Amino acid sequence: MSPLTRGNPGETHLMMGNEAIVRGALEAGISVAAGYPGTPSSEIIETLAKISDDIYTEWSVNEKVALEVAAAASFAGLRSLAVMKQPGVNVAADFLMHLALSGVRGGMVIVAADDPGALSSINEGETRLYAKLMEIPMLEPGNFQEAREMTCWAFELSETLNMPVLLRTVTRLSHASGRVTLGKLPIPDRKAFFRFDGDMLDPMEGPIMTPPVGIKHQSQQKKLQQAAKLFEESPFNTYEGPESPELLIITTSICDLYSKEVVALLGVKDRVGVLKLGTTWPLPAQPVLSRLATTRNVLFVEEVQPFIEEAVKVLAAGSQLDLSSLTFYGKYSRHIPMAGEMNPERVTAALSTILRLESGPVSPVSKNYPGTSLPPIPPREISFCPGCPHRASFFSINTVLQLDNRQGFTCGDIGCYSMGMLPGGFFTLKTLHSMGSGSGLASGFGKLDKFGMDQPVVAVCGDSTFFHSAMPPLVNAIHNRSAFTLVILDNSGTAMTGFQPHPGLPVDTKGNQAPPIDIERVCRAMGATTRTCDPFDLKATQKQLLEFINGKEENQGGVKVLILKQACALSPKKRHTQSFEVAVDPDRCIGEACGCNRICTRVFACPGLIWDAENNRATINDVLCAGCGVCASVCPQNAIQRKEFP
């Protein structure tokens, strides 16, 4: 039995931040949880689906729908959780704006996982501003224990205010592990029923909608004031340090750990105090103002946007404090960088400058833990796994666009295949934005022939992305007679985030049978010309793609959809299986000579291929080779040979 579901309050376990959030939600007695996979949030829904049969968990088609599914449960009186990574909040934002105004019934918490430093993202989006924009309360756990406790309390808060509550986590909290002491698990007893026949303005029994906007917006403001009051007393806002510190650090989230670590390592505990805010929106005025009154220097340590910094400055400006005696350091003074994630080194640099520490900026890690400095890791390009179908797909797309020779280009989308922008993907992707935007951009590019553009346009999207947000732009393109080729890189799962199922698969979130939705039939029903190829068959794929791009098929021009179907090499059904035994015939391999110039290891560059520099020959890495056999089609000398496994 997972410690997550054990009913032993007081026990302490090592838990990942995301698991602590799960435990908090279980302790709050949630009934429904919905989300869309996205690093660093994915483990929350995944874990809930695995460990609890009492909860309805769902991988929704996208984050907006996840939020709607969770809201429906709340409207019916249940406690519910919606989970997404930060870009997902952007997708859900439209509904969230209305939900914030209409209010909720059962406690409803939105977990947004931000990725400062863009470790697993292609932006450095910031969710905290949404709390302000949507006018909803927000909590930011600063450690693993808080992740559990805050999540649990967030449901209570939501029910007190009849408002959705935002809980913001970050990669370094979600994916790191720490000690968590368990609370009590309730016995679920809520029954779902949607009341709608009460008074229009009755939050518990009337219809749930945003009008009348004036009245609802006023009531939303009142709820926020109530939240601010509750936050004044919250134990999640803490202070550690001397009564009148020379420098006051105001921080939130995981930056609390960095700040306290650096204060201790630099030996400035008697000079520096740390005010950690856990209830960051609306800002609790009293704890902040009373601390500001005890110091002359303030440093804000936070990631991405100067959110706390601005809020505190606004608060200070409207207070009785003598601002001329206060100096603020932070992102505006450039003591804390405006981009990238925080770390102890960055906090050290800021503290050293502000406190004029003689040693200057030092790395606390190497200084205090001798022997921990390791030689630098050899640089290695990010690339596709051995046997990845995307490598073959991009090899073909790139080849075809170059052969066509009209400077055609490919609009990228979100998934492992985003790496198509890198050398491992032959630099094939020329645009890369949000989910589904590759198809939307292609729809727009495909209309520019009127202005002399004759470059062929290709868009790629994954199977999960197709359902998430590529369908509307595809409909748009077909209806508006745009012309482009959409290549759907169907690897049979939401591979990048860990093979979560999507509507195209015959299983649901819990692995039970579910009706699959056939991508090709959907596209054909929309009116696109469709074909399916195996990307490992380079010749057939390239031939089909050339036909689509040259527009020689029936339905010349228009929208073409090529589905390149081949399961991910790491997918549970394919892992540790090999279709071919692959070997290099050293007598045929010409290495770096003209006629080849080692296209296998220099260009195709599957990690399963090794360049044996000593012998000037390619060889196969038997450990890594996934046996897809594609490199045999790439080798112009037929030196790479594949033999089907019996």
Next chain:
Amino acid sequence: MQILGPTELSHRILNGDLCTSCGACADLCPYLKSHGVKIANVFACDRETGRCYAACPKTGVDETLLSETLFALPWKDAPLGHYRRLYMAKQGPKTPKGNYQNGGTVSSLVIAALEQGVIDKAVLTGSDGIMPRPRMVTTAGQVLECATSKYIAAPTMARLNRAATEGDRNLGMVGTPCQMTGLASLRTNPLARSDFEDPMGMVIGIFCTWALSAQGLFSYLERQEIDPLAVRSMDIPPPPAENALIALEEEVKELPLDDIRKLVLPGCSVCPDMTALWTDLSVGALEENPEWNTLIVRTERGEALVDRAVETGLLEIQPISQTSVDNLTLAAANKRKRALAARERLGMLDPAFQKPVEVQPKQTIMGFK
């Protein structure tokens, strides 16, 4: 002559608008490929030397080397190059009837070479409407399908390169001077590959003064409200005709030659070769009689083929008049003179044109180069 690599080829020739799509650089490797009538650089190759560069007739031609390799003779700077015999020639009584441009000499020679077993297969240029299509042929019927002139430049050499790479030997080929120069350079085994074998059994060149850009011609026809894909064939009658004939399904349209000449590939202006100097046999029109061809016999094996073709009734030959020879020589000399002037104008004679290109690799995303 220093052999450089794909960087210089791409930079100076392909991107420099000097390429005449002969296809000599293409399909030798996985990087440079022909598609339709175009040459595409599929992936980047960073070799400092390459057969692609050596094969290109525009990067520079080592006439001394070609002469010694193909004819075992020192190069003499004569407008018609090395030759053993000059004839006027036409199809023989045994040649199947076909749609020949002039005397049907080329088709007759290829059929003879195939029938005699001099070659096993031949790479020719067929067409699809006005669009040329390189083809591999093995029968007389297929040879006839490829008869008559094509006016759009075609990468026929790429088809030959593919066949040679796949191990075909004893090949025949018919091509224009640029294609034949590319082929000749490749036959010198420019990078001294140990596995090199000359794949050619018979090389037949055709006279050429210029070729058209497919893209240019297509856009021009579209501007004349002619669907390029509906054109059955195109013909340019010998002087003094001033119009090109464009045959459509129902009618033949006439378009001014002055317009058509503007669509000539810029790379043709630097070509010094009119009669295909580096071949076994070269064939062209005979100005005074459109029923006949001019036939230049350059090699011993070319001569043997002509003799056997005559013996077997596939070819008819007659002595050529001195006037014809003089006119041809003058025309060839003039083309060479114009080309050298153009090369000088374009800086191709500058020693820097033969030096490696220093290209700064593009800074790519994530700092990779």
